[in-house]
Amino acid sequence: MKIERKEYFDKLIGYKDKKIIKVITGVRRCGKSTLLSMFQDYLKTQSVSDEQIIYINFEDYEFESLWDPKALYAYLKERIIPGKMTYLIMDEIQNVKEFQRVVDSFFIKDNIDIYITGSNAYMLSGELSTLLTGRFVKIEMLPFSFYEFVQANSMEDNLERAYQKYIETSSFPYTIHLDEKSNQVREYLKGIYDAIILKDVVSRKKIADVMMLESVIRFLANNIGNPLSTKKISDTMTSDGRKINVKTVESYVSSLMESYIIYQAKRYDVKGKQYLKTLEKYYLVDIGLRNALLGSKANTDVGHILENVIYLELIRRGYDVYIGKLDQVEVDFVAQNYNGIEYYQVSASVRDEITLERELRPLKMIQDNYPKYILTLDNDPEGDFDGIRRINALDWLMKK
Structure with a gap:
């Protein structure tokens, strides 16, 4: 099919x-x-x-x-x-x-x-x-979007269940033909991972220490959505007993990005209208691949997993995507295309008033009139806070 x-x-x-x-x-x-x-x-x-x-x-x-x-x-x-x-x-x-x-x-x-x-x-x-x-x-190209995944699995009637399946199995197209209850999906993903690492990274870059490369991949996969620098990666891994210098980290990360397994989001100063060179964020091309790399602890970070999904969807829709810096606060995504700019905050839930206010604050500080959104997994009616729209993330993902 x-x-x-x-x-x-x-x-x-x-x-x-x-x-x-x-x-x-x-x-x-x-x-x-x-x-x-x-x-x-x-x-x-x-x-x-x-x-x-x-x-x-x-x-x-x-x-x-x-x-x-x-x-x-x-x-x-x-x-x-x-x-x-x-x-x-x-x-x-x-x-x-x-x-x-x-x-x-x-x-x-x-x-x-x-x-x-x-x-x-x-x-x-x-x-x-x-x-x-x-x-x-x-x-x-990217693997299946959530919309494509839902269509392929005929799950339009239960988007919440579809989303759980989407992040627990994989967005790689062929996995819809595999039995997720057995090890078929995991074994298939391992084959993809091995092909990427061995063919696209190790052989081309002539990397001798494959275990160290894999340690960097797992570190990035475990820290999706967290601000990182190559120095921070080097220092953290070295303190954990895996000594690696900044130059090697830079080379590995660059190779992983060239192989499309890792995506980098740079930071953007919203007030100064300039791009920043430090503390980027990284996202994985497929959450199922992250599960295969990290095992049982992979699905515990619900907010950052959603953030990863939203980031990739913005890329699919043709946006250049950055992390917004605004004084001492952060906007999850500044999405730019030829039509202008859109601002996004992503949170698993904002039903708690303190959490809602925390997510609203950076968007309220932005003085321009470009669209501003909060995307959440809360299954609530759409909300409006002085022009800032709170939307169910799954509904947003399904819109074309």
């Missing part, structure tokens, strides 16, 4: 036949290959013949010989149909050495529409960025 990822699918259709390279990125197993498969099916409904579609998955051993750029170029050139639009769709292209030059060579030819995917942001840096500047658009 293929679940239509409408948000991403519509983007591909919108860019179809446009003279721009479509680069689909995202963590391993988030659905990139399935999206491309569905796109190929769509092309065939638009009278595109099989011969006009050249699809290569570079993780398939059948195509290992094409990891050589010259071999890949020759293979593609032989199959191009003169005078007709040819669709080059290449999955996990980072396995090909100097793939940028091959892509650029076909980009400059007529009647060729190019789609490539990769599982790490490293492929977008360095030479690719230089060689193809202004020639590509990035479509960054």
